[in-house]
Amino acid sequence: MLTIYGVYRSRASRNYWMAGELGLAFVSVPVIQARRLDDPAAADAPQNTLSPDFLAVNPTGLVPCIDDGGFVMSESLAINLYLARKHGGPLSGRTLTEEAEMLQWTTWAATEVEPHAVKIILTLDAHAAASEQGKLTIRAATKALKKAFALLDRRLAATGHVVSDRFTVADLNLAEVFRYTMSQTELFDAAPNVRAWLAACQARPAFKAMMEARLQEPE
Structure with a gap:
């Protein structure tokens, strides 16, 4: 049985969504x-x-982490790649090159997008967006993200997906990173393919179920 440690209002949301997409039974251990x-x-x-x-489970002191039959692993995006590889199906890579692309795009999102996106979401969560420093932080992060949005927009132009012509773990991983930027409408105005793709990802039943559980948790 898969055990997921972490609340829905954390990066564990990515793993709860993935478990839903795969139809996996799991135990949720809330760790705030x-x-x-x-x-x-x-x-x-x-x-x-x-x-x-x-x-004692995860010495890094970070959520999420999983225990999958005694195999303990942390890092939300890597966990999703592992679950896709283990359980197969359309969310996983059908070829070595597809798997490589899924790893490439996930790593790109983690290094080139998430650091800036996190600054936006943390500033908003701290209710500091109206302060002068908050405005400067969000403005700088938004400016830094324009190149990434343009790159992904071009990538999505052909099939509407990050890898191949179907929804995969790469779409899920990137959608959860890009979700942090949703307050910055100017980025999406300049990248209509990104806007349509993110809306399609978030229309999936497993995402909606994850978000429903997330909204039931205290902020």
Whole structure:
């Protein structure tokens, strides 16, 4: 049985979505980010990323992580690549070159997109977007993302998918990274293929189920 550690309001959302796409039975162990708690070491604190029980599972102290029949793994995007490879089906690579492209685009999203996208979402989450520093942070991150949006827009022009002509783990991984940028409409205005692709990804039943569970959690 697959066990997923992490709340839906974390990068674990990617793995919950993936499990839904694959139709996998899983156990969810809620582990909240310690930074969201006033005192993560308090006796009545919920299990969090600094809790000894969680650190015994994942010494990095990061969510998500999984335990798949005794195989413990962290890093949300890599977990999804692993699950796709293990369970096969249309979300996985059908050829070595497709698998390579899925790894390439996932790595690209993690290194070239997510660092800037995270700055946007963290600024919004901290309700700092209206401050002068917040405006500068979001403006700089948005400017840095224009090249990535243009590149992905060209990639999607042919088939509407990141790899091949079907929805794969590459689409899922990138859609979850690009979700952090949705507040910046100017980026999507300049990249209509990205806008249509992200809307199609988020129209999938497994994404909707994940988001429904996410919205039920406290902010």
